[in-house]
Structure formats: structure tokens, C-alpha cells
Amino acid sequence: MSELDYAPLPVADTHISDENEKYHTFVNLALILAAITGVELVLVYLPFNELFIFTVLLSLSLFKFVAVLAWFMHLIYDKLLMTLAFGTGLSIASGTVIALMFIMDRSHVDFDAITAF
Amino acid sequence: MSDTATAHTEDSHHSLMVNNKKLLMWLFLGSDCMFFGTLISTHLIYRKLYPEAYDPTHLFSLELTSFSTFILLMSSFLMALAVSAMHKGQIKSFRRNVIGVIFFGLIFLGCQVYEFTEFVHEGLTLSTATFGSTFYVMTGTHGVHVAIGVFWLTCMYFYSYTGKMDAHNSAVDVEVAGLYWHFVDIVWIIIFTAVYLIEFIGK
Numbered sequence: 001m002s003e004l005d006y007a008p009l010p011v012a013d014t015h016i017s018d019e020n021e022k023y024h025t026f027v028n029l030a031l032i033l034a035a036i037t038g039v040e041l042v043l044v045y046l047p048f049n050e051l052f053i054f055t056v057l058l059s060l061s062l063f064k065f066v067a068v069l070a071w072f073m074h075l076i077y078d079k080l081l082m083t084l085a086f087g088t089g090l091s092i093a094s095g096t097v098i099a100l101m102f103i104m105d106r107s108h109v110d111f112d113a114i115t116a117f
Numbered sequence: 118m119s120d121t122a123t124a125h126t127e128d129s130h131h132s133l134m135v136n137n138k139k140l141l142m143w144l145f146l147g148s149d150c151m152f153f154g155t156l157i158s159t160h161l162i163y164r165k166l167y168p169e170a171y172d173p174t175h176l177f178s179l180e181l182t183s184f185s186t187f188i189l190l191m192s193s194f195l196m197a198l199a200v201s202a203m204h205k206g207q208i209k210s211f212r213r214n215v216i217g218v219i220f221f222g223l224i225f226l227g228c229q230v231y232e233f234t235e236f237v238h239e240g241l242t243l244s245t246a247t248f249g250s251t252f253y254v255m256t257g258t259h260g261v262h263v264a265i266g267v268f269w270l271t272c273m274y275f276y277s278y279t280g281k282m283d284a285h286n287s288a289v290d291v292e293v294a295g296l297y298w299h300f301v302d303i304v305w306i307i308i309f310t311a312v313y314l315i316e317f318i319g320k
Contacts, residue, residue: 027194030191040309057315064303073299082140085143086143089146096158100158101165
């Protein structure tokens, strides 16, 4: 056997094979995201409990959000620093939204003191 | 240093061991999260405090908006393929996928323009209750982001014909553009649920 038989794949070839594997991941993910969008559209018309529908919609949206972030945006393939860089802004934004939704409750707002819209 | 080791040390030339362009884009997207977070939370708060101020269910066409969402998701898929093609140095495949992203982006913008036009005809303007203000500012800002992305990708598409784009020089640039486009998509995922779908729960 010559040494060439045991030579590792050149870097370019392994890189290309990685990209080819990702292609199938992308196709599957695109199909899943499209299906979830269809489910969301149908779900709002179903006569289920409102809280149940809201929870399911929120969960499906979060899944779509994380899926695009992780696979299409390559976050799981990249270094942790990228996740921290984006996650910091995302955490601040999410925390602000949640905090405001709790603070701005009808029971905490003095409607007599402000002009009605 | 061998070629194998050299090829893997692309990021080692940067002090944080990551590509600076990608890191900067992720930081920018983190800040853009905060930007859209304020717009979305403003809309949700006013809908929560004054749900009787305006009922948009007679205006919203969930079918059209779902179609727009589907189009944007598929454009994200094509963008991922375009990035992958550039990493492999396949310029023609890159061009095919990018033109698809641009086309889908333009379809999305067209749907938004049509939707806004219909809403204005029905009486929902920027000054129609707080709902009009928050809705148009939020979705309009997102639309501007999409338009910027379409312009960016169009420039990149024509630049690919100069012969200066290849896997070594341009893969990171294409990936950065891809990050921006995917971010625009995930913001729309949130807006679609929080602004459109939620209005129809219980109706």
C-alpha cells in the first residue's frame, strides 16, 4: 500500500462534505418550518381553549426562532462567543418585553390620569 | 506550517479566535433584537391595555400573511444554500440561490405594500388609534430591514460577475449577509405570531 492510500482527505474535501451534509439538514428544516406555519394558521381557527392555543402558538414560534438561529444561521456550528454576543442582546430584549408586559397591567395603570386612546 | 494546519487557522489570526466580521454582525443583530423588542413590546402593551380601541381582525388576511411568512422562510432556506455554495466555491450555484432570495424578498415586500395599501383604504392609517401607529412603525421597520437586505444581496449578486468572488475571499462576506437575512426572517416569525395570529384567538 502506498502512503497515498492512507492520506487524510484534503481540508477542502472535508469542508465540502460537511457542506453537503448540511444541505439535507437545510431541506428537512425548511419543510418542518413550512409545516409548522401551516399548523399555526389552522390552529387559530380551531375551537380550543384560548390559553392552550396561545401556549401552542408561542411554543411553535419559539421553535421556529431557535431552529433558524441554530441551523440556518450556523450558531451551533460556530464558536460559543457568537452565541454569547447575540444572546446578550436577545436576553436584554426578552427580559424587557416580559417585564413591561407585567408592569403595564390594567390593575397597575391609573386610567383616570391618562388620556384614553 | 502545513497546508492542513494553515487552512484551519483562518480564525487564529484574530485575537478572539473568531472572524471579526461575523462577530460584529452577531453583536449588531443582538442590538437589533433590542430595537425590535421595544417596537413589539410597545404594540403588545397597547393591545393589552386598550384591546377595545381597535379590532383588526376584519382587516387582517391571515392567508396572505401566512403566504408572506412561507415566502420569507423559503428565502431563508435559499440563503442558507447560497452561503453553503459560496463556501464550496460554486459561484453559479451561489448566484442561482441569491437571485431566488432576492425574488422571494421582493414578493414579500410586494405583499406588505399591498397589505398596507388595503389597510389605508379601509381607514387604518398611522394616526388611527395607537394600534395604527404601533402596527405601521413595527411592520414598516421590518419592511425597511427586508428592503436593505434585498439591496445588499442585489449588490452582491452583481459583484459576483466581477470575478473577484471566490470561496477564499468572499465566503465570510456572504455568510455575514446571510446572518442579516436570517435575522430578518426570525423577527418576522415573532411578529407574525404576536401581531397577527394572536388577534384571531377566540374570535
